Amino acid sequence: MNWPAEAAAGCSCAAAVAASFGAPAFRLLSAGLALLLAVAVIPVCAVAVRAENWRANVYNEGLPSHLVAVDKNRQTFLFFEKKSPLKLKYSFPCVTGQLAGDKQELNDLRTPEGIYFVEYKIASGLDFREYGGIAYTLNYPNPVDRLRGKTGHGIWIHSKGFGLVPTRGCVAIGLKEIDMVGPRLTPGTAVVLAERLDESKVPQPDNGTARELRRLMHAWSNAWAARSRKMFDYYDPDSYSKATESFAAFRQNKERLFKSLAFIKIYNREIHALEGPGYWVTWAEQFYTASNLSTEGVRRLYWQRGQDKKFRIVGMEWTPRDVGMRADFQKGRLVAAALPPPATDASAEAPLPPRLDMPEAPGETAASGIPAVPAAVAQAEKLLAVSNPLVPRRAPAPPPAEINWGGRPGMETDREETPPAAKMPSAPETPPVLPEPAPPATPQAPEAPEESMAPEALSLTPETRAALEQAVQGWNTAFAARSLADMAALYDRERYNRLPGVPRGQSYNSVQRDLERRFRAPWLTLISRAPSLELQGTLAVSRCEQLVVAPDGAEQGVRTLWWQREADGNFRIVGSQFKPEELGLAAHYLEDVSNAVSADLEAWRKAWEGGRLDDYMSFYAPDAVQQGRWGAKNIRRQKESLWARTRPTLVQLSGLRLLMDKRGIRADMNQVYADSTGHSDRGTKTLMLRFDGRNWRIQREDWVAQTPQPVGGSPAAPHQNTQRAMP
Template identity: 65%
Template sequence: MFSSVAVRVLGGLRQCLACGLLAFGIGCPLASPHLAQAEEWQASLYNEGLPTHLVAVDKKRQTFMFFEKKSPLKLKYTYPCTTGQLTGDKQSLNDLRTPEGIYFVEYKIASGLDFKEYGGIAYTLNYPNPVDRLRGKTGHGIWIHSKGFGIEPLATRGCVAIGLKEIDEVGPQLTPGTAVVLAEKMDETAQPRSDTGTAQELRRLMQNWSNAWASRSVKMFDYYDPDAYSKAMTENFVAFRQNKERLFKSLQFIKIFNRKINVLEGPGYWVTWSEQLYTASNLSTEGVRRLYWQRGKDQKFRIVGMEWAPRDLGMRADFQKGQLVAEAPLQQVSDASSEAPQPPRLDMPEAAPEKTAPVAMTVPQPSQDKTAQAATAKPGQGEKLVAANDPLVPKRGSTPPPAEVNWGARPSMEEAARTEAEAAQKNAAAKAAEQAAPQTPAALAASQLPPPASVQAPVQAPATAQVAGQMTAQPVAQAAASTPASAPAPLALTPDVVAGLEKAVKAWNADFASRSMDIASLYDQARFNREAGTPRGYSYNSTMREFERRFAAPWLRLISRKPKFELQGTLAVSHVEQLVVTPNAMEQGVRSFWWNRDDKGDFRIVATQFRPDELGLAADYLDQVSDDVSAMVEKWRKAWEAGRIEEYIEYYADDAIQQGRWGAKNIQKQKEQLWQRVKPTLVQITGLRLVADKQGIRADMNQVYADSSGHTDRGTKTLLLRFDGKNWRIAREDWALLGAPVEPVGTVQ
């Protein structure tokens, strides 16, 4: 236990820790973090719409609280906790702050975590939420976790950490969907407060919004702030509305049941959420719906963001038995158009929920800053694939990296100053290295970007050494003096040395690309991770286990540019710009190796580092795969146009999503039924554009479609194409109708 006074004292003394990274390349020094940009938020709970249990964190007092609602609200657990190293609301990636607002537990990670830093268990939160994205906040990987060797105040990079005993006690109750209030201040003795009417109003608004949706009424769109929604979500509001209006005309009915509507106030916004069952003439799905509300200039609340978490809640079974108890009866009156039903098309409604599977922890994957920005960009600006014009489509992707990865040797506080001799030696070494092998700014600049897909430890200054967990400054001359007398003489970048290094880098690339554990022979087992002045991280054995884990993937692709070299004392250092593509991730940056030359003259790796950076390598990747992708799209188009169902369905992944249909079998069934009545006569594609995506390749194109009934339409087709190790297949297909029906023109050759 510790006092709030100790928290403030330690918080004032604490300096920025260098960021921990992943084991295939190790370390990047952290630049000066941003200043806090938000006022202190003091959270309040109201007695209207409270959930059955929730977490609250008082950052100022470093206190973790768990509440249960059993008429009245009861504080069940209170623990000391630790939050971000710097105070204030999180604003940007790597700013070392814990966010403030209303968040929700997503899932539990119970394996693959470093025990020292995480205690072996973590619960992920949904930061950034839609309002965070609306406000331009960046970052990711905010977790509730533990610490293997105790906690101390203000010691994380943005997460919330509690003790081992505490995480074991409260953890089973941190189920997916649990509300988490992260605030600068929270007075549990004054909770809950009487509702001023706002919470009740928002519960009513969510119910009315559900009624308008179920009635297929255009009044549903009056509940939204279009501009804010477009900024906060991964879809444009105009496209969202057009898609919904088409569905309102094509569906025979929609029913929506909210089991209980909860509400909490955040800093400048409110959140309402409910367990929800959606059932329509073609689909039934259930999960948790969340709406984010802000007041407009007219002081009316409007929706600025939405979230949907598919989950088996038993509501569908209760509905089928006639036993579903909803919060209030819903209107079933429809004001939809009385037009005659149209033949089924691709623009179907909400997708069915994903098949749930146990969450297997993967080593955190890269999430480059530009990718994070792309999540808030409008369509057509090069952002990552828009997840359809439908909020019910479940998100697909790898586990996001945590906000902190401090595996390996823990650095101390930055030295306030260095000696003149040390600075002079450092400048001289840098100048000599530059003359020997000039480096590009992108390759050598320090980065605040998140870690790649392997755990790295912080880069240390060349003139530092580690003693019993403490970092101590040491002149280069002293470091050299401390090496054994038999240490080899410094290298020179002679032609034979450069040739040997190029051969060694080429061998590493070949083994990595072929997923061969022969890569182990390139590492100096005795000296790896033990050389003074080099990055520290995983041990040799841990690094090899990480290779085995990564090589277990069905495929990977490596793109590597020509290496560049420099010298550092008795070691040679190689820097190479690389892109690694795996089934669920894409990472690029500068990979560096510190090489020692053994008695036989062979080079062996003694330290590694990876600095993520945007280097334009995705274009090189597209050059390699574009011919195959384009050929696949054309074959798919021809199979579709000819109505050859067996050939057509071969181009879809087993778990593909096609505008409301989940799985290749369901897609095939719908097409068979449709093509028995009307057959496609023309599928015309123009303006094909390919964009690299961490989940595969996104293909956008203009499409004109015609069938045997005389129906024609045109619009934009978007395909997410995923490589399975042998072939490219469609993982997702989205369709946005444009304008009125058109007369088809000549076919595509």
């Protein structure tokens, strides 16, 4: 692996000139022209910086069953299969981006370099000249790309309708070649994009790093299953926050779950490892089960060395997928693959000797050494089995919150996940009784306005505390009810932002106009944790961690209110402040709405399975998108035509996972479908849901079919299900 220095790239004018040429012969000219223009315009144009071309190495430790590699220098597409060891199966000519080098930003006409994974297949709605009718999307930018500030999206493997010409950043192969290799590009297939890769040296002997990282992922899983705080030692907090999500919020949610869950069990199977430019990726099929939910899929961890030379996690990805581990677990025969023993003396980072992926409680291990499945767990699993429809159920503990991946075009993914669980948005409940705080230091009392007598300093007696809690609850209730009159009654209009000790901010009239604008929304949800209270002389200060969700998005942070007790004995607001901050409140919101979401999804499933078109369409927003069909009218027209010929006979959903999105909720689930012609398939359904004030409506719907694996070592035929219109 080499990625040291960085070379200069030209200004946008060079890219524009190069983009106007399509012939392969221009590739060499474009690089020279870019360099010439860069030198010519140095006085007036900043020179961009990009990483040097990456030479990839593939080691013989932790290899997947099949692997795609692209040598950009030779314009060669390589497909390897694991035949003890990895063997080259296909080698095709290919084309990549119009400009050489590693992709850095949107529309720079370069192909990225690194380790990527196939997300899903697009088989309709594509321009034949540009894409040949079929494309396989990759997960660019990955977490390390985001950490490095790279931008852009839409990097695919596809074909070309009329001859191979350089792309805008994708990898393109011939029409016959895409038909040959396409069935093997299943979701999760690893793809190495590099400037150079020598297939004669694939695989190379492992120098110990791949084995170390496989064992680190194993040890990380053990710490997670043990609900141990040592799990957090495997992360680089700053890098993780930049590349994936707020590490502070991630840790807060995990520690809360560690306290509330009765048990956690994690099984990893097939732990793989690949080296990228300046980072490594490990991934595994994973089954997670706890006292509140169970799920299976593929987990990826992105690792980088710190200044202390130790590997730590800087990024994480997860996709739900039916990998067969749930069925094995229910039968009591799920055992994680044992890792090879260390090749050298154990280091400080080396985990314990190979064992099952979770510590067993006393009495749970059978004489054979394989853990028995607790009856309560097995019973809970029946509720989530693929053979059963999705049903709402309340989780006994707050839901987990983790990063998800695999978003479809236009579906931005936020960072929370949860099982189905609770209720519709509503006004917040009464905050719990607060613990008595330590007596605050008493500063000098602020001066009062000239027209009134200076109030006496407060003391936090039980009566004062109760009155303040009631006042804060009154603000929360009025805000959630969008009552401008009730809100106005809580403010001291004459003293607002005019007292010493109160931060200067918006005027009273500005605050009221802002509230009036907010309250015009058709609905609004407030999630508020119990306030903390303190005294500042004659003023009382309340601080609440809050999440506000509305049709135009969500924001969370700390809301501080300054209160003064007036002559009538009531507290009124004389100052306010809101500081945005990531507090992990999205999981609480999902807990509140998940029961309603799962109920709506079950009603949608029944309408679909029963072929009731009017009921089915009532769950879609007017501007909904379904597999390339835009608008509810087009969706309805397609379903009328399809169901006139073929009626659905079975729709089963399981493994529901909810994640908070900027404009709603994303729902991922396993789906099994069958129709009256005998056609059936299974895969992953993803819905983007938006709340309209009464119900959750489908804004976008995407489907990834599960591709059958080759049987008996022979190549798999193209999966016909993915070529048909979505059922």
